[in-house]
Amino acid sequence: MSGVVLRNLVKSYDGKKNVIDNINLDIKDKEFVVLVGSSGCGKSTILRLISGLEDITSGEVLIDGKVINNTPPKDRDIAFVFQSYALYPHMSVYDNMAFGLKMRKYDKSVIDEKVREVAKALNLEELLDRKPKQLSGGQRQRVALGRAIVRNPKVFLMDEPLSNLDANLRVQMRSEIKRLHNKLQTTFVYVTHDQTEALTMGDRIVILDKGKIQQADSPEIIYNKPANKFVAGFIGQMNFIDVNVINGSFEIEGVKFDGCNIPDGYVTVGIRAEKMTCGDKSVFVKPEITEMTGGERIVYFNLNNCRCSAKVPMDYLVGDNIELKISSGNMYFFDSESGEVIKNEKV
């Protein structure tokens, strides 16, 4: 059992501002948790607090139910894979992978067995004598993973490990890391700002903003039931349209939607870009920009003076008259001030 619990966790670097602002999170044994959020929201800080590279300002970190606030990093049984890989440049791949075990005074034959076993699993056998500078980015990445795996830690922390790789390799490594997780049956805490990585890899996604958890749920719930506008805007491509609700009715570009079970006043309506062509009401727009991104076509236009986009099934030109089909059944409603989702939103 190697769950990680964060209890009322606070971190301030300067004694004034809390960059981690009272975080509570219960990461279960063997769970793959992905932390996502924009740059500076505190993702790396959370990993550094768990690993002990950074002191906790207040609150607690527990592993296996034990508070480890005062346990030195080397005794926490955690492996950390950094974005930069941080391989030792003067050591061979073999020695890089063996280093952690040597430090822990393992027997030479045990080290050799473990390193070769992991090298085989990661397809690194041919590269064991090379130095890091003689490797490609993807190979270095695998060495960094291998170095973490040989130690057989209780918990893996990974801080944007794929961000230095090209797009194709990222996709490939994504599934490799997932496979690794299934095989190792260990707790993974994985940081990324890539929403596709989060959705495809995580058993659970934790969305952070300004040092606070906005939502922590399965990818399905995060996508289908976002708790607030921040989450809705961060995962997927959602349009936000300002409307004024009067007696349960509002208008988008003059088209009336009624019977909505939400209070009167200014409200932000959310509709995903892929749901702009599957409703029962027609709204006509002229695109200002059109994009073809491989399999998808996206058009950009305004609704109620709010910038919106739609995924459409055919090519359009700027200025074409496009008929969108929207319905209130595909709408989310957010409080215009707080951004919190307004419940009972669906008609």
Ligand SMILES: Nc1ncnc2c1ncn2[C@@H]1O[C@H](COP(=O)(O)OP(=O)(O)OP(=O)(O)O)[C@@H](O)[C@H]1O
């Ligand atoms: N050693 C430090 N001293 C002072 N402030 C720091 C330190 N490290 C991080 N910060 C600040 O703490 C906040 C959170 O930083 P952190 O590195 O955790 O963000 P992040 O979510 O990992 O961002 P990114 O996606 O850019 O890596 C930021 O405002 C950052 O400037």
Ligand SMILES: [Mg+2]
């Ligand atoms: Mg970071």
